[in-house]
Amino acid sequence: MSRPRYAWLLAALWFGLSGLPLHARSPAQRACAPLQGFEVTRQAQVTVFGDMHGTVQSPAVFAQAACLFAQRLGGERGVIGLELPESFNAYFDEVGVQPVETVWARAGSDAFWDEFRDGRHSAAMWQLVHRLIALSARSGGSLRIVALARQPIDVDGAALLVDSMKSSGASRALVLIGNAHARMTRMPGQESEPFARHVANAGLSVISLNAQAGGGKAWWCAPGCAVHPFYASPEKGGVKIVLLPDGDRQPWHGYYYVPEMTLSHPVKTMALPEHVRLDMPGAPSV
Template identity: 30%
Template sequence: MIGMVMAAALSAAPACVPPPGTEALLATPQRVIVIGEMHGTAETPAAFAEIVCAAAERGPVTVALELPQGMQPSLDAFLAAPDAAAALAALEGSPFLDPAMNDGRSSEAMLAMLNSVRELKLAGRDVAFHAFQPSQSRPRGLDQSWYELDMGHILAMAVFARADARVLALVGNLHARKTAIDRFPDLGLPAAAHLPAADTLTLNVAQQGGEAWNCQRECGPNASISTYDGEARGVVLEPAGDGAYDGVLALGPTTASPPVRPAADDQPSPTSSGSSS
């Protein structure tokens, strides 16, 4: 009887529609897959959710997110919620619904992605959240490289907590690099570079134009640059960024996704524009 109930639950799991190339990505042996994004788009969280969906068909998945580590209880409650309203209520009082988090990590698209993972859980998939942005303030006198080390350590804890799970991480693209950046000496080695190289695969979401919701100039939809083939789509598994990444996730021109709860003064004017890098 239990087996029949489980089979029925799994048969009701959402159909996965991952980007082209996802099958090859998930066939790789690396335990941790890190996807580096420009925060504030609609497309990246949606594609990430579909990759998680496809991975969860293969086995346990830990969804690691660049959200404050102190949010973990809220994320656990969100995942256990029976419906979207209860899930949103679980985030009350957390940074996710704080208008001060206005860099794209608390966007409507991110909330939709969280709900997609919750629906996988309800359907019987073995999924879990893991928040890995350091909540502890960096002590005075320590530069960004110490923050990256701390972030990498917390991300590694996702593996220790669920060693049988594939870890899929979504993070800002600088943190996802495997190499340092000469023009940012205080950055040191990015977070992903502190993970075992042989067990970590990194993708950079290609910049193909469009917009992202951020506060780089004015808070609102700001123009994104285009530096990659505008016609490319899907996962491309070949070194990119002079070896900083193991591949690229090309989703085409992006559209901006606003915060779930924007600040009153973050409402963009009809003519607001800007650039991202």
């Protein structure tokens, strides 16, 4: 089967299962499914979600947060940052100028998705980009998407986010980036302070969130590009955001939790990933 037909099928699953048609409502009017704990992100100008590459859940939770973020903006300007090659900004700059499906046809067929490296090349991430393009288009220009993978991303990617916020007059940003970059403190092997710390050093208030789950698996490149078990830290309840009481002294201020991380295969395989539905109304299942 050709890529266009697979693209249609995957997009239909992503949007259809959420029960929320792309054209139905504006961000301010559209009913976003609740995300427990999301209100705590009001405390910061920039909320950084640590992406667990190669999972269904990290992009799905971020999509949920992005819907709520757009709703909260209420017409004010905001930025959504993604760990994608800077070249994607040529596509994102066409949002609001070209139809959604024209922008997506270009972004969704970029050679980036043919690569097989870390989980940024996953089907779940691919579908997230489609959903965010549509969300940005519905915002009437108030919500801008920015690809942040200018290297070195911790330094130059952070500067790109800050500059993008200034140039667009955005007061707030929501970012999905690898959880090592989402840290507030450097870990062994990092050549500089992490992305989130550089954003904070630029004078913006930041909340950084790590990924946490009751178990499962993911696809990343440490030490090798392969499927890896996800460290289990089970908790009661379902999907939620939690700020730690001593978060200012931790690598991340808190975490977003899902009961299980499940694998999202690379787009290159054109295979649907294993999946479970997140236990919140309207959550996308891939």
